[in-house]
Amino acid sequence: MYFLLANLSLIDVCLSSTTVPKIIKDLLNEYKVISFQGCMAQICFIHIIGGVEMVLLIAMAFDRCTAICKPLHYLKIMNSKICISFVITGWVTGVIHAMSQFLFVINLPFCGPNKVDSFYCDFPKIIKLACTDAVKFEFIVTANSGFMSMGTFFLLILSYSFILITVWKRSSGELSKAFVTLSAHITVVFLFFTPCMFLYVWPSPPPSIDKNLFIVDFAIIPALNPTIYTLRNKDTKVAIKRLSKKISYSRFC
Template identity: 50%
Template sequence: MDPVNNSRVAEFVLLGLSSSWELQYFFFMLFNLLYVTIVLGNLLIVLTVISEPALHTPMYIMLSNLSVLDVFLATYATPKMIHDFLYEPKTISFEGCMAQIFLLHVFAGGEMMLLAAMAYDRYVAICKPLHYATIMNLCKCTGLVVGSWVIGVMHALSQLAFTVNLSFCGPNIVDSYYCDLTLVIKLACTDPYVPEVLMLLDSGLMGVTSFVLLLISYAVILVTVRQRSSVHMAKARSTLTAHIIVVTLFFGPCIFIYAWPFSNFPVDKVLSVFSTVFTPILNPIIYTLRNKEVKSAMYKLKTKYVNSRLLSQLSLSRLDLLS
């Protein structure tokens, strides 16, 4: 029997975003800056929601969880990509590759469900304002958030189940900066048709269905608000426009990549970067930094921090004088 067929690939080679050294140095600086911005921006939102009791409502609890997911979504592959810009060879172990696939689908699947939960929250708030407190109580909000994470884990396990058991005995070059499932399964020694169909039914169907249902829910909200005053209409349009932008930016690349796994497009690599790096930066800006309540809470947090620093410095100065 051919020994090659008995061997198993121990690692994969990642081609990255570019083979040009000049571009890689530029990308190293750019993505370092973007990654730090993602982490600090989203953690600031989480800290603001935690520290401000007025924000302990379903809407902001979900937004803080979205920020947590965005940090994780940017972290599963971005630090490795930044490292690979300066170091050769760009390799990842088989176990590390499977871990990337699992984590990507946990966080991406969880974010899809959380965005759907946030759309439901806005639907209840705008279309049934008198019953909002009863319908969207803390128990239901917690259930929606926990359910989003659980569905994300189940989605990732279903993707990993058919991937980890594939036979990888030869080609190991992945034309991406991370272990893209659509590319990894094409490297299997067996016919990738069945795994591609399973991926289409899972990720593709999940992405398209969630996206369509979200758009329908936003359309229903707009139709409902049209019957009210122009002031309410303008405010609702502004809020929904922001939500629709975020949903489109997140779902668009995912649907394009995973709904057509049978074909590999050069633009897939760019779309992957957009959904895992740029979307987590835009989410805090679009969802929360435009929000008066969040900006007010951030100002209070800043004032509290500055005052505590001043008091600490005054205390130290008094101690120095006394000594």
Template identity: 50%
Template sequence: MDGGNQSVLSEFVLLGLCHSWNIQILLFIIFCMLYLIIVSGNIIIVILIITDSNLHSPMYFFLANLSFVDMLLSSVTTPKMITDLLREKKTIHFGGCMSQIFFSHFIPGLEMVLLVIMAYDRYVAICKPLHYSTIMSLKNCTGLVMTSWALGFLHAMSQIVVTVRLPFCGSKEIDSFFCDTPLVIKLACIDSYNLEILMNVHCGVVAITCFILLLISYTYILLAVRKSSKTGASKALSTCTAHVTVVVLFFGPCIFIYVWPLSNTGVNKFLAVFYSVFTPLLNPLVYTLRNKEMKNAIKKFRNYYVDSKGNN
């Protein structure tokens, strides 16, 4: 395959979400508001966890990392999608397209591993409480987070090193609002059928492996909870319910996009929007609204802000 394909095709044309100008204006307003909420909400969670000493535990350390990653996830495609809603011709340079492909696999791959780590943290806390402080020490927690970044990077590299070397010389229209690997591969001047299957299988293996590990963790947790007291079981289930909700919200669209791809373009676009906009929006809501310690931290932060403002 020719590595100098940029001289043949310098940019791609994104067809976007829809063709109605009025709908695009409406979507522009909605997605602008949602993106601001995503960024500000996740920043607040990170600040609360850093500043509140009651939240200095492994679970909230991972939650702060998840909020940061969610902010990155929404920033991979959403800003470009928002600005394109006001443009008649939606184009993206070759380098920008390859960057979107890289980060749209790097960040989700990282988040998948991070969700597995958070499930493991809950498993250790519930199933091995006496060894929790030793197993989930700050050094080990930091190592686990660094591992998630490394694995996400390796997953993204396996996608981009193949895609960037494809010879593009024909159609340059991508029927989506961002550069997604399967859609970009279809534009290559080769028989891409086997390559599409290979790339989807690779993504599917990563997603299914992480999902199976999550199922194993929560199965052990449920078995342990059955043997504990009602009070302990209720608290454990409350904590795990938030994690399970986030897992379903994250893996649901991912499985349909890569593991079980649909031929309906409209459905794929909806799932991609849900994946990049609504999942990062819902994650902080799930963790803050269902978590007593987070709600207390928010109240303390709000009272401190009100008192400081009143004194001034």
């Protein structure tokens, strides 16, 4: 579990690093320019990292399902080989997911407008700048990224629902405890996939909504994920309580 969490935290840092530094640089400069090569590289990294994170979230759902439904077999099932296999599968999936769209977009003819009305480069925005009929390419992006996001989201929701139903059948009194345990995972799933589905299932959102979703997806969520999981840790809770007691004691003394 902690191995998967460590990889998820690393992925969150990488996801923010693909866009946020460029945004900060643009905010400090009058001319906001990105090269075609830089734009393509940014798109590739975003989709590779996004694919890895989806697989890691599936792996963590499988981890929780094993821990709650088969606790006696947990260490045997979730061994180091399985965890490493999940991470490798994530990177392979991410690369295939990104390259399957990149190979279509890189060869498009660009001969007209070159302004991207967004904080970052992405396939739907670049396709609109091409000097060709973009309908079929938009369909490819929607079919790939949109369906992948929706499919993974519903798979995760079904997995967590199965866990809760299994616990409820055993003992209704343990249902609330299981829900509290899974609340962090479910929260992260909703936070990650809601902006993704808006961006790729609805490929032409208004610029204001697109920019707000960018802030949520690339700045807020990567910072929230480690916080949400950390606050579920008992040692962290104890440390926070001790710190709050020390602060309150120092104020009154």
